[in-house]
Amino acid sequence: SQTIHQWPATLVQPVGSPLSLECTVEGTSNPNLYWYRQAAGRGLQLLFYSVGIGQISSEVPQNLSASRPQDRQFILSSKKLLLSDSGFYLCAWSVYRERNTIYFGEGSWLTVV
Amino acid sequence: AQSVTQLDSQVPVFEEAPVELRCNYSSSVSVYLFWYVQYPNQGLQLLLKYLSGSTLVKGINGFEAEFNKSQTSFHLRKPSVHISDTAEYFCAVTGIGGSQGNLIFGKGTKLSVKP
Numbered sequence: 001s002q003t004i005h006q007w008p009a010t011l012v013q014p015v016g017s018p019l020s021l022e023c024t025v026e027g028t029s030n031p032n033l034y035w036y037r038q039a040a041g042r043g044l045q046l047l048f049y050s051v052g053i054g055q056i057s058s059e060v061p062q063n064l065s066a067s068r069p070q071d072r073q074f075i076l077s078s079k080k081l082l083l084s085d086s087g088f089y090l091c092a093w094s095v096y097r098e099r100n101t102i103y104f105g106e107g108s109w110l111t112v113v
Numbered sequence: 114a115q116s117v118t119q120l121d122s123q124v125p126v127f128e129e130a131p132v133e134l135r136c137n138y139s140s141s142v143s144v145y146l147f148w149y150v151q152y153p154n155q156g157l158q159l160l161l162k163y164l165s166g167s168t169l170v171k172g173i174n175g176f177e178a179e180f181n182k183s184q185t186s187f188h189l190r191k192p193s194v195h196i197s198d199t200a201e202y203f204c205a206v207t208g209i210g211g212s213q214g215n216l217i218f219g220k221g222t223k224l225s226v227k228p
Contacts, residue, residue, distance in 0.1 A: 006156075042220075043203075043218045043219065043220045043221065044157075044203070044216075044218040046215065046216070090156055090157065100145045100162075100164065100207055100209075101147070101159065101162060102216055103159060104149075104156040104157040104158070105156050106155055106156045107154075107155065107156045109154070
């Protein structure tokens with residue numbers, strides 16, 4: 001069965017510091033990968049998705065970037081964090097046959113102070 | 114474009130009582146519909162989904178939902194809730210043939226089950 005791992009689970013970072021959140025999927029190949037953000041009272045927002053290595057689509061302009069260096073690895077980064085980047089970040093995946101169904105990881109809490 | 118409205122932000126119920134969490138959507142194209150559950154400090158878990166076929170969909174943990182195209186609704190129900198069902202529930206929609214990952218989520222309904 002497929003599993004998704006996301007880390008770190010909790011992160012407290014000062015304003016202006018860099019960010020790196022990592023996500024890996026096991027048990028499948030060639031998944032579509034996604035980064036969502038869940039901010040308090042604002043629901044879930046799709047930030048990035050990737051259909052293959054090196055292929056990244058951004059849904060909203062922001063202070064963040066994403067990379068996919070390997071088939072099952074997805075990284076969310078920032079060079080300089082803002083207070084508004086605080087939130088709960090969720091990595092997710094889907095497979096070609098079930099492109100319409102997205103499965104989520106456990107999430108990472110980011111607090112920018 | 115699609116949108117989702119979850120009509121209740123919070124729903125308190127007593128244990129063993131029935132519950133209905135309401136979800137309405139709008140879309141100019143046909144849709145797929147989903148319910149996810151989020152326990153405190155955890156990611157989202159898929160409860161059930163409607164893709165096609167029978168409008169009554171059964172999911173995990175005894176939940177079910179009914180797709181009503183004329184009323185553009187996809188309400189979630191459970192005949193008897195447990196304390197362990199306390200969580201936040203999200204309805205989501207995607208247009209058939211839409212871009213990858215374009216799941217539009219409602220703002221969530223917090224279900225609180227009291228003993």
